[in-house]
Amino acid sequence: MKKLFTIIVCKVLKFVGGLLGKGSSLPGQIALKLCPDILGRIELPKYIVAVTGSNGKTSTVEMIAHILCESGKKVAWNKEGSNQIEGVTTLILGSCTLSGKVKSDILLIESDERFAKYTFKYITPTHYVITNLYRDQLTRNGHPEWVYNAVKESIHPETQLILNADDPLVSCFGYGRDNVVWFGAGNLPTDTKDFVGVYNDGAYCPHCKSPMTYSSYHYDHIGNYECPNCGLKRQDTSYTVTSADLEKGEITINNKYKIELTLKSLYNVYNLLAAFTVASITGVDGNTIAKSLSNYVLKNFRVVTFTLGNRKGTLVTSKHENSISYNQSLKLAASDKDKCDVLIIVDAVSRKYFTSDVSWLWDINFDLLKSDNVKNIVLAGTYCNDLATRFSFSKVDRNKIKVIKDIEEAVDYLDNDRKEKIYVITCFSDKGKFLEKVKVD
Known part of the structure; x- marks a missing residue:
């Protein structure tokens, strides 16, 4: 009776919350108070796929769900993005019968990396994707x-790990473990022999702390590495990006499956590859996956196209306090073959907690914008002068930079008769402040 009552309460609260447009964590929070071990009492489906990591969780989960649903499978997943134990509880109880059986073929869980150990105390994933581990939100994550x-505390011995082989820290989860599926990128035309960036988190082996060597870098410290001391190295991959033409917007997986990209970023390619890997493991044909992913447009508003007067633009959501996320967004703008303007907004460091710490700006490689196609760079928001100070130490032409604190004034400045595209780079906390002033496509 306690299980039944808890499920009913959670379902009712979720329904009411949906009508009111409220978040999805409260029903699960109440359910856990009523029955702390409720997740251990639920009958789960054959496949329980978990996804965690510093970046790319939401996009990867969305693409996995898209592929599986298109292939005819019934999927329960936390599409609202509430990824701590309360949100996961809402997902599971909202997807099960009153007797406590999840009705879907696959339970797909996006989990916050710091709190996964609580979510998976009562749930054992059959497959566990770890996308990457980067410097991210120092105040919260250290x-x-x-x-x-x-x-590591969230990983069960019987769970099959699906790991990014190109990330040395992630690879440590598979060190000495057999039940691992590896994904990664092969040799690509955009690779570099030397490290390119402000800092190098791959300089020392995360396992034994000895100096590590790289034969090539894909971006930042992601690449083909090996530790001469302990033997930690990039593993051979079962699912591999064997070719990539980012300018054309096309990749090939395992020399066979061609996928056309809407977001021409290697950073996004890893999310796509992780989704391809999971779908393959759960029984979807490779050609079907490639068809589902080709030209797929994410629905999570991480990338938003817009119109400002006569100008077209793309807003790329980049996590404040996460330099690798920013670097990839900057690279996307700088690599556009057409001329463009770039607007960078830092108006609030976080939407979840208050801090005025902007030391993370110094980890970002703003030199990436030293590109002939970038014509103007506008710095806006409360921390525009901190941005300007950081840019003063970059190699970017000072004449290209304009500082406008007020976001509306910055938008008006860009609303002109020019035809060049606009790239907007900002965080979840600030993107709405820009999008409300333009026409979202």
């Missing part, structure tokens, strides 16, 4: 190795 230890 060092990536702290997050590594938190994630």
